[in-house]
Amino acid sequence: GQQVMQIPQYQHVQEGEDFTTYCNSSTTLSNIQWYKQRPGGHPVFLIQLVKSGEVKKQKRLTFQFGEAKKNSSLHITATQTTDVGTYFCAERPPTLGYSSASKIIFGSGTRLSIRP
Amino acid sequence: SAVISQKPSRDICQRGTSLTIQCQVDSQVTMMFWYRQQPGQSLTLIATANQGSEATYESGFVIDKFPISRPNLTFSTLTVSNMSPEDSSIYLCSVAGGTEAFFGQGTRLTVV
Numbered sequence: 153g154q155q156v157m158q159i160p161q162y163q164h165v166q167e168g169e170d171f172t173t174y175c176n177s178s179t180t181l182s183n184i185q186w187y188k189q190r191p192g193g194h195p196v197f198l199i200q201l202v203k204s205g206e207v208k209k210q211k212r213l214t215f216q217f218g219e220a221k222k223n224s225s226l227h228i229t230a231t232q233t234t235d236v237g238t239y240f241c242a243e244r245p246p247t248l249g250y251s252s253a254s255k256i257i258f259g260s261g262t263r264l265s266i267r268p
Numbered sequence: 269s270a271v272i273s274q275k276p277s278r279d280i281c282q283r284g285t286s287l288t289i290q291c292q293v294d295s296q297v298t299m300m301f302w303y304r305q306q307p308g309q310s311l312t313l314i315a316t317a318n319q320g321s322e323a324t325y326e327s328g329f330v331i332d333k334f335p336i337s338r339p340n341l342t343f344s345t346l347t348v349s350n351m352s353p354e355d356s357s358i359y360l361c362s363v364a365g366g367t368e369a370f371f372g373q374g375t376r377l378t379v380v
Contacts, residue, residue: 185368194360195311197368240310244364254364255301258311 156259173262175224175241184224190237238263274372288347289375291361296341301362317344351379
């Protein structure tokens, strides 16, 4: 089945440094979503990309969807302690039937920790 | 958006027992999803709970181990049956919005 891998698994940076996580799929993705999970919390939706080569920005966060729609990246500029958490890419596959509608398939995640 | 109330938030259980986790949504939804997140790992979908029909389980998960109820469009339960230490995980319920997924706060289960 489809697997969505993320690298790195862990990243420890100094506050103010940049951070990037990469998401790679073995198959073409219909879309890519990004979620953030704070320690002890639940995943929270950040953004969805749909188009090949699409780039979206949210303040210090830049999201990119690859031209082949098999990879994506999340880049954080000048990290802050509030950025700590695990970042997951995910796909919401197209509906194949009633029973599979709207489920989300999550990537393996990248855990970001920050030295103040 | 959707607000999901999940309980209990955590529990410590003896092996061989069962725990039922409840999720209440503040609006009617067709499907609710149950995920497991093992320590330090990603989220894995257990099953999709449909109102009025049996839940649909993902590969590796079976109804006898994770029975699910969906009595109405705002509520669902997941039972973790005959627990073993390997079932120690965070269990999360989820609903899908127009684009994004919304999650309950999670149930942190420790089996001893």
